[in-house]
Structures are given as structure tokens and as C-alpha cells.
Amino acid sequence: MNARTEPAEAETAPATPARPPLIREFLLVAGLFLVYKLGRQLATGHTGDAFRNARRVWDLERAVRLPHENAVQSALLHGDTLVHLANTYYATVHFPATLAFLVWLYVRRPAHYVWARRVLAVVTTAALVLPFTFPLAPPRMLTGTGLVDTGRVYGPSVYGPPSSDHLSNQFAAMPSLHFGWALMLAIGLIAATKSRLRWLWLLHPLITLLVIVGTANHYWLDALVATAMLGLALAAIHPPRRTATTAGRGTGVPVAREPVPAGAVR
Secondary structure, X not given: OHHHHHHHHHOOOOOOOOOOOHHHHHXXXXXXXXXXXXXXXXXOOOHHHHHHHHHHXXXXXXXXXXXXHHHHHHXXXXXXXXXXXXXXXXXXXXXXXXXXXXXXXXXXXXXXXXHHHHHHHHHHHHHOOHHHHXXXXXXXXXXXXXXXXXXXXXXXXXXXXXXOOOOOOOOEOOOOHHXXXXXXXXXXXXXXXXXXXXXXXXXXXXHHHHHHHHOXXXXXXXXXXXXXXXXXXXXXXXXXXXXXHHHHOOOOOOOOOOXXXXXXXX
């Protein structure tokens, strides 16, 4: 009897991780987005410090010979269509892409969803501290750089005049969560999938980087600081180990099974 039951037990694939309760996750993710918006709003003010810090960041980038943001913006300004597309990408892709990423992981890769949600929560919470300690005006506000506010000039723009903008803190340029979230999206999908084309997801943070710099909404250093913060979060919060079942599902890769003892009946 044991010889008949042991092989069946040995061939049983690991159970798929259970999805977290939907209502709880909806509230957690909604809370994450709300903290993102309200946290930045709480850090408003300190206009003088924000412009002084902006000049320091600009000078530091030139001292360490980072490329001029002007080079990226000049490429966008070769035609109205390209700069309009960049402004649209900045205004419309950030939140929907991140939400779609979390929804897909929740449905298809529950364990990776929990990991990604934790990483995003840590990075977002940490990012909200910087505007209190290091307010920073974006390059589009900095005079003497040759940069223009492409959103205001060419549209669409997500920001109004800073003095009357009650929906966002425009002096919280560092770090760039636009870039940090986009990079996590790419890393999360690469970790959760096995397609040979999955590395193409890196195009999303690359395009996001060119867009945030070319539209003069962020400095290079904003993206570098976001990358460092994401790296620390990823070092502390490890992705789930892929089981044989999840590795083989939908990829054409055979699922590994436990060896059947010699002489056992299948």
C-alpha cells in the first residue's frame, strides 16, 4: 500500500501561494497612493530652500560631469509632436502603469505581488521624508539653465502655478518616484516571468527617465537617488523563490518532479 501512495505524494506539485484578501489589498494599495499624494502635500513650503537646493544640485551635476538635461530636452524640441508625446507620457502613464502592474501580479503571481507591494510601500514612504529635509525645485523652475517648462508651453501639463497648486508639492523633485516606480515595475515583471522578451520591460524606466529629464521635471540626480533607495529596499525585501510549478506555467518549460523511488508503482 505504501508503495502505491508514496509516488503520488512525491509527484504532488507545490501549492500555488494564496492571494491576499482582495478588499484588504485594495485598501492597502489605495492607501499607498493616498500617502504618496498627501505626504507630498504636507511637505509644501520652504520655497527659498527649494531653489537654493536646486542650484546646488545643478552645480553638483556639472561638477561630476553628468550630461546636461538640456541635451535631452533639445532632442524633444525638434518637433511639437515628440514633446507633446513626452508630456502626455509624463502625465498619464505613471499611476495607471503601476496600478496595472500590481493588479497583474495579484491575479497571476500572488507571491510576487506581496513582494512588489512591500517594496513600493517602503520606497514611497522613504521618499516622502526627503521633501521635509531637502526641498527641491524642479529644473523647469530654475533660471539660467536654458530649460523650458514643456508642459506649460506645449501641453498637456499636470501642474498649475505653484502658489495655487493644492494637489501636489512641486518642490519635492527628489527623489523621482516616476522613475523609481517605473524601475520597480520592470524589475518586478522580469522577476515574475520567464519570457525571453521580459528584459524589454526595461524600456519603460528608460523612456520614463528620458521623459522626466527632457520635460525638465527632474534632474538626473533625482533618478539616481530613487535608484539607490529602490536598491536598498530590494536588498532588504527579497523576492519569493520560484517553484517548479510557477517556473513552468505558461512557458513551455517542463515542471520538475520529485524522483520516483525504484520499484514503486505509478
